[in-house]
Amino acid sequence: MKRTIFVVAVIVLAGLLSGTFEAIHPFGVPSDTAMDDYILQHAPRDRSAQNVVTSMVFDFRGFDTLGEAAVLFTALCSIGALFRDGGKQE
């Protein structure tokens, strides 16, 4: 019984997966290019960024990068709280 359920589930999942792969749009051809075009036009001209990826990270989505820096800082704080003083026991 379990084996039958397993085989049916595998077939259904494989069908769904292959159907998704059939329906996916081709690589490099986005369905909506409005935002891409805006950023590709404005990043080099207005923000004077030769590297559009960097302007994305530090300019358009700078708040996200601030969050990443905060994550790193939090990790450092927790590691310092756990491991400081050489792990001496009281």
Place this chain on the structure above:
Amino acid sequence: MKPLSVIVTSVCDVFAWFMIVFGVYVINNGHNTPGGGFQGGAIVATFLSFLLVAYGGRRFLSWVREGLYGFLEFVGLMAFFIFGCVGFPNSFFYNSLAIPEGGAPLSNWIPWSGTISLMNIAVGCEVVGALSLVIVYMYSSIRLVDTGAGMGGERGHDRFDR
């Protein structure tokens, strides 16, 4: 952690500094080339782990200044936030120092891409400080297990014990 052989320490003497140079290059050219503050900072932070593996724990801990890395972390994070606040009349993190295409440079010391390269340097400082402190803290807590005689004691990589 005991030091490795003289071959490894010699290679470390020669090549470890190039890691710092390469990491600083990646940080400084983050606005033109792939890479940036996070990646370059991680490259610079591998310098400390290289020193730890090659020279052993005792000399490593005698070289490390925790205050310096904490200061780097603090300065980097604050500078990143301040450079984000520079663009505030428009929005947070707006690149208001950037020189428009065909425009005259604002100043000699402001980079062409404005706050992007300054933020790369700030994030690089932060990542160098954070990852180096992580290495130092985690290693110095291993010492408790390492010094215990018998089980958990390190066999040693080498006959030298400096």
